[in-house]
Amino acid sequence: MSTDNTDSSCGASETQSTSENTSDEAASASTDKPTTDAETDTETASKRGASEASSASETTTTSTEASSSSTCGASSDSSDPASSGSCGASGSDDEKEVGATVDDFDAEPGRLVAVGLGPGQPEGMTAKARSALMDAGHIVGYTTYVELLPDEVVEAAEDIYNTPMCGEVSRTEEAIDRALAGNSVAIIGSGDPNVYALAGLALEIVESKGATASMLDFDVVPGVPAAQSCAARVGAPLVNDTVSISLSDHLTDMPTIESRLHAAAKEGFTISIYNPWSRKRRDNYEKCCEILLEHRDPGTPVGVVHAAGREDEQVEIVELAELPDLGETDLVDMTTTLLVGNEDTYVWDDRMVTPRGYETKYDY
C-alpha cells in the first residue's frame, strides 16, 4: 500500500512495514477519514444507500486499485490502527460526521454480521465463519485480510470492499450503509470481534445512524483471538486466570494502561500483551517492561510471537529481563504478541508450561 500519497491527508512519514500486524487491532484501522475516503464514502453511500437495491457494483473490487479502496498513506504506526493518530482528515468537520442515516434508505434493511477470522489463514477460520462469509453478499474489511480469504469465498461474494491501513471507522460505516441499503454484509476482522476489534464499533455506528442491531439481524461470529493462537505456538503459556492488555494508548490513556499492568502483574495472572511496540510507542513498551519487572522475577518466561502465521513468523521464548532490549530488534514490533508467564511458568523442551495446578494434588 502506498505511503507517500500527496492527495492523502494522512501524512505518512515512514515506509510502511510489509509484515502486517496479525494482532486483533490490525484488522481495524482507526483514523480520521482522509479526504479521499470521505469523498469515496459519500459517493459510495449514494450509490449503495439511498434508493438502490442491492446488487454488484462496478466500483468496488478486491483489487486495491479500485476506486473505493482507500489510498491514504498510513503512518509508521499504521499496523496498529488504534495508534495511527497521524492519519487525519484535512477537510471540514463534515467529513467526520456520520454519512447516511437510516432515513436515507428506502430499501428493506439487509443483514450485518461481524466475523472473526482468527489469525488470518483460512485454516484458522471456524466453519461458522466460513459459512457466514459464503452467505454474505458483500464483504468489507482491511485489505490484508481480504487478500487472505479463500477463493471460494471471494468467488461467492457479490462485492468486496476493502481498505488498507486507515479507515476502520469509515469502512465500518460503509458496511453498515450497505446493510441498511438491503444487502447481506459481513464485516471481517482478524482474531475475534470481541478482542480489540470491530463488534463494539459496529454496534456504536449502527446506533449513531438511527438504526438498530435487530433491524439488521446483527450477529457476531467468534474467532480465535491472537492471544490463544500465539499461545499455541509456544505451548501452554496461559492456562489459568489470564489478562489481555494492549499497549496502544490511542484510545486508552497510558496511566490507565500502567495501572492495569501493575494490577495484573501483582496478581499472578498470565498476561497477553497486544500491540507492544511501535516507533511512536517505544516509551509504552519500556514502561511495560519496567512494570512487569517490578512485580515478577527477571527469569519469568515470556513467549514472543512475531507475525504469527506469516512468512516472517518468529517465535522465541525469552526471559523477562531480556524484554527491554528486544524492543529494538525485529522480533518485537507491532505484529508481535507477548505472552508473559507467572511465577509457576517454566520452560521445558522449548515450550512454555504454566501448570494447571494438578501437580499439587496428583502424582504424575
Added chain:
Amino acid sequence: MSTDNTDSSCGASETQSTSENTSDEAASASTDKPTTDAETDTETASKRGASEASSASETTTTSTEASSSSTCGASSDSSDPASSGSCGASGSDDEKEVGATVDDFDAEPGRLVAVGLGPGQPEGMTAKARSALMDAGHIVGYTTYVELLPDEVVEAAEDIYNTPMCGEVSRTEEAIDRALAGNSVAIIGSGDPNVYALAGLALEIVESKGATASMLDFDVVPGVPAAQSCAARVGAPLVNDTVSISLSDHLTDMPTIESRLHAAAKEGFTISIYNPWSRKRRDNYEKCCEILLEHRDPGTPVGVVHAAGREDEQVEIVELAELPDLGETDLVDMTTTLLVGNEDTYVWDDRMVTPRGYETKYDY
C-alpha cells in the same frame, strides 16, 4: 452417564446434570483416579504401550459402554472437573502414580496434538482443528465432546477413547501412552487448550513420563475460548483490556481468586467469569458478586450465557445488582459464563456494548 455405580469409588451423590458444561474446564475432568479407571488404564497401557505396534483395538469404541470408558459416578460438581474433588481413588497410592514411562515403550514414538474444539458444535471448530482430527489415528477426550465430533472425524479414526466426567488426568495419561506407543493421537477439549485446559496438563504428564514434547511433535491447535463464544451471543461485551477468572477453587485457592477479582474489578477490565457456580461453590459465587459490587456500579451490565450452543441455552443481560439472586436459578450454574461490563458498557437493543473508544475521537 451413570451416577450410582457402586464399583466406582467416586462417591456420586446427586444426579448429574445432563446439560453439560461448555466451559473450557468441562472438557477436562480432574479427579483422583477411581479404581475402575486405574485398572482399565493399566490394562489399556499394557495393551497399547509396552511392546505393541499401533493399530485399532477392540476394547475401545465411541460407545460409552465400552470397557475403556470410565463408569465412575461423578459428583454434582462434575461439570466443573476442576472442582469435583469428591471423585477419589479408593485404592493404594500406586493408582495415583504415573503408569507407563517412556522406557516401557519399544515402538518409535508417535504424535500428540492437543486440539481445541471451540464451543462444541462442529461449526465452531476451525479448519485446522478438523484436519488435525482427521489426521489423528486415535482421539481421546471427554465423552460429551467426543459425541459432538462430526461423523467424518469419527469414521476416519482408528480408535476413540472417551471418559465421562472423572478422569482428566488418567485420560491425558492414556493419550500420551498411546502416542509413546507409536500412535498419532489427538487429545480434545472444548474451547482452547490454553484456557483452563489441557495444554499445560499434557506437557506436564509428558515430562513426568520421562519423554519430551519434541519426541511426540507435540502441537497445540487453538480454538475459540468460551469467553469469546459467549461474548458473541450478547454482542460486544468485552472489546478492550479483559480478564478471565475461574471461580473454581479446586486448584487455585479462594484468597487468590478473591485478590484477582478485586484487582480486575478496580481496573476497569471487562471480566469473563468461568465456572461461576455449583452447589459446593455457592460461597465462591456470593463472594465474587460482593467483590464486583464493591468496585462497580450496581447497574453495570452483565451478560449471562448458560449452556452456550446447547439445547437449553439461555442468554440474558442483567444488571450486576441482580447477580447474587441468580445463583439460585437455572440460569447460573456450572455451564454458565458471566461477562461483566466495565463503567463504559451499556445495553442497547438487547445487546451489551462496550465502546472501543473511538467515540471520544470521532463523530459517528
